[in-house]
Amino acid sequence: MVSIDVKNLKLVYRLRQGFSLEMADRRVSGHSQIKKRGRTRWITALDDVTFNLRAGDRLGLVGSNGAGKTTLLHVLYGTLEPSAGTVHTQGRVDALFNISLGFRHEATGRRNIIMRGLINGWSPAQIDHHMEDIIAFSELGDFIDLPFKSYSQGMAARLAFSIATCMNPEILLMDEWIGAGDTDFQHKARKRMAELAEKAGIIVLASHNHGLLRASCNRFLKLEKGRAVLLDELPAAPLRNRR
Numbered sequence: 001m002v003s004i005d006v007k008n009l010k011l012v013y014r015l016r017q018g019f020s021l022e023m024a025d026r027r028v029s030g031h032s033q034i035k036k037r038g039r040t041r042w043i044t045a046l047d048d049v050t051f052n053l054r055a056g057d058r059l060g061l062v063g064s065n066g067a068g069k070t071t072l073l074h075v076l077y078g079t080l081e082p083s084a085g086t087v088h089t090q091g092r093v094d095a096l097f098n099i100s101l102g103f104r105h106e107a108t109g110r111r112n113i114i115m116r117g118l119i120n121g122w123s124p125a126q127i128d129h130h131m132e133d134i135i136a137f138s139e140l141g142d143f144i145d146l147p148f149k150s151y152s153q154g155m156a157a158r159l160a161f162s163i164a165t166c167m168n169p170e171i172l173l174m175d176e177w178i179g180a181g182d183t184d185f186q187h188k189a190r191k192r193m194a195e196l197a198e199k200a201g202i203i204v205l206a207s208h209n210h211g212l213l214r215a216s217c218n219r220f221l222k223l224e225k226g227r228a229v230l231l232d233e234l235p236a237a238p239l240r241n242r243r
């Protein structure tokens with residue numbers, strides 16, 4: 001059974017500042033997220049975050065810049081180790097954080113599909129089987145035989161999304177770049193995300209676009225300076241303007 005269980009999760013970044021001839025900053029920081037001692041700074045990006053997701057959940061992560069959304073996605077993916085607390089995920093996880101990550105810029109879109117398929121463990125026959133579906137869904141047409149570096153942001157987003165969703169991840173983690181696609185593609189992408197979630201999957205999508213989140217997600221986690229509140233609905237007005 002696919003699931004994500006996060007309990008009392010804390011993540012603190014440690015920054016060591018280099019020696020400087022500038023005057024020492026003796027101001028006491030009023031920002032409780034930042035602690036400092038000497039030349040070391042600790043930034044609490046996630047603080048006591050607890051939530052559980054089950055098959056079919058599409059979680060929208062909201063919160064202002066620096067709230068902790070990207071950090072949480074990386075902890076769920078396993079690229080960042082929590083400072084405290086636990087994260088248990090059951091299911092095959094795929095992540096779409098950075099559109100161009102994992103693509104060879106000099107290679108064509110088609111060649112990139114082959115390489116990603118091989119990395120994913122597909123046989124040549126499986127690659128052939130998925131190839132036309134990926135190309136058709138991405139709507140890249142003749143561009144599929146041009147180098148990846150010639151793609152616009154939206155075109156790269158289409159290809160990345162088409163490949164990732166074709167790999168049938170049980171848990172799909174996404175940053176807001178999915179908004180890079182045009183309106184028609186976003187509509188198609190939302191439909192595919194819903195299908196993925198219905199196939200007993202989990203989607204976690206971080207975005208500032210409340211329209212996109214409302215249309216794509218059925219649960220919402222609001223992060224504020226690393227602290228989290230689970231919401232059943234996303235308020236119509238921007239969250240920070242509400243009492």
Ligand SMILES: Nc1ncnc2c1ncn2[C@@H]1O[C@H](COP(=O)(O)OP(=O)(O)OP(=O)(O)O)[C@@H](O)[C@H]1O
Pocket residue numbers: 013014015033043044045063064065066067068069070071072
């Ligand atoms: N590599 C890093 N080193 C130190 N601090 C970091 C690092 N990455 C993020 N932070 C800090 O962690 C906090 C959370 O950042 P994060 O990128 O997770 O926020 P976010 O909600 O994704 O923001 P945005 O909406 O701007 O993308 C911020 O205070 C940020 O300054």
